[in-house]
Amino acid sequence: MKKRSRKRSKPRTRIVLTLAILVILGISAVGAAILFNQFSGDGNKPPNDTNPNYPVKILNKQIPPGYVMGFPVEAGWISGMNAIFIENAGQKVSIRFTAKSGGTVTNVAIDALLYKGQPTVKVGLQEDSNGSPEGQWMKENAFGIVQLGSKSGFKTVQLGTAVTLTKGKVYHVVIEAAEDPLNGTAAIASYQANGFAQPLNPDDPDIVWNDPQMNILYYCGDAWKEQNKWPIFVISYSDGTLEGQPYTLIAQWVVWGATYVGQTLIPASDYNVEKIAFDVSLGSSGAPQDRLYYQVRDSSSNILAEGVFAERSQLNTVRTWVEATLPTPVTLKAGKLYRISVLSPQTDFANAYYLFGHEFSYNASIGYGGLQYQLTSSYDGGRSWNDNADADAVFKITTPG
Numbered sequence: 583m584k585k586r587s588r589k590r591s592k593p594r595t596r597i598v599l600t601l602a603i604l605v606i607l608g609i610s611a612v613g614a615a616i617l618f619n620q621f622s623g624d625g626n627k628p629p630n631d632t633n634p635n636y637p638v639k640i641l642n643k644q645i646p647p648g649y650v651m652g653f654p655v656e657a658g659w660i661s662g663m664n665a666i667f668i669e670n671a672g673q674k675v676s677i678r679f680t681a682k683s684g685g686t687v688t689n690v691a692i693d694a695l696l697y698k699g700q701p702t703v704k705v706g707l708q709e710d711s712n713g714s715p716e717g718q719w720m721k722e723n724a725f726g727i728v729q730l731g732s733k734s735g736f737k738t739v740q741l742g743t744a745v746t747l748t749k750g751k752v753y754h755v756v757i758e759a760a761e762d763p764l765n766g767t768a769a770i771a772s773y774q775a776n777g778f779a780q781p782l783n784p785d786d787p788d789i790v791w792n793d794p795q796m797n798i799l800y801y802c803g804d805a806w807k808e809q810n811k812w813p814i815f816v817i818s819y820s821d822g823t824l825e826g827q828p829y830t831l832i833a834q835w836v837v838w839g840a841t842y843v844g845q846t847l848i849p850a851s852d853y854n855v856e857k858i859a860f861d862v863s864l865g866s867s868g869a870p871q872d873r874l875y876y877q878v879r880d881s882s883s884n885i886l887a888e889g890v891f892a893e894r895s896q897l898n899t900v901r902t903w904v905e906a907t908l909p910t911p912v913t914l915k916a917g918k919l920y921r922i923s924v925l926s927p928q929t930d931f932a933n934a935y936y937l938f939g940h941e942f943s944y945n946a947s948i949g950y951g952g953l954q955y956q957l958t959s960s961y962d963g964g965r966s967w968n969d970n971a972d973a974d975a976v977f978k979i980t981t982p983g
């Protein structure tokens with residue numbers, strides 16, 4: 583099984599979203615409706631804990647206060663469909679979000695494709711009314727029209743009129759039929775992970791930007807209902823500022839031989855690091871020859887800490903969090919570059935471990951930590967490193983006490 587991507591020989595395979603789209607395309611409209619109903623119930627509750635000590639809200643739980651840095655959005659956490667269907671002019675989808683920046687908006691982008699036929703949809707902005715879209719476009723004209731194609735990916739829509747969003751206020755990107763009857767069925771993609779946050783936090787790039795209001799809502803003719811799915815969307819302001827949730831792809835990266843994988847960090851604050859955690863699994867063979875180890879390196883690739891990350895027997899082929907405690911805490915200084923990684927030198931490619939991360943198909947500057955944080959890999963045992971601006975590893979860092 584080949585686990586390198588086509589273009590850049592990166593050790594990753596593309597999994598969850600691709601599979602979900604195949605599922606979408608492989609089922610009938612009736613089947614789609616059944617699946618949709620099956621997964622639109624109360625299986626996952628929205629975050630409801632308001633304890634201010636918790637910097638990050640994720641579905642059904644929160645990061646304990648000790649986790650001071652990280653992108654802990656677990657890959658593939660949500661089960662079920664990651665698309666929501668619009669089959670007729672009575673059905674609508676909303677991406678509810680809190681404006682992180684505010685300003686004049688000229689266009690919005692969503693991830694959508696056709697499921698059947700050649701549907702054309704309206705995409706635009708509405709104000710919030712008690713958690714649901716107000717029911718009219720801002721300034722009557724803050725929408726654009728797009729005919730969907732067969733490929734998933736971002737569709738950018740120019741708004742008919744620019745509108746002003748106020749920082750901290752809740753808004754909705756609403757998607758609905760642009761024709762009646764709708765010429766087909768539209769599929770609006772959500773992201774198959776457990777975050778309800780905007781990855782980039784301009785106030786503290788070391789953690790994600792918490793948005794308790796973020797959710798996807800669905801309207802099927804009577805009432806708006808929360809779907810508890812993490813949206814994919816980008817808002818573009820006229821001054822060039824972007825905000826939103828730009829990840830569309832969960833990827834697993836192989837770790838074996840001289841191939842080390844992890845995350846590059848340029849912390850915004852000083853940290854005394856006691857523990858590091860990644861989301862990892864055994865590969866499909868389930869039989870790596872060596873244990874999984876970790877290293878913390880500085881910008882010159884000097885090793886600041888290293889040790890055993892996981893025994894083979896601790897892991898299976900389902901990804902899981904593993905946390906390693908450093909022998910002695912290591913200080914990371916604000917503004918300096920560090921790399922945390924995992925490795926398994928005696929393991930061969932066929933038996934590689936996996937490390938999980940998220941990838942973009944939109945501007946990488948609004949991903950976790952902006953470009954100060956990037957998924958990184960070395961193919962020569964840590965002598966040189968390749969940082970990937972378009973990806974971030976799933977990880978957590980904890981300080982003592």
Ligand SMILES: [Ca+2]
Binds near residue numbers: 946949952954971
């Ligand atoms: Ca990043």
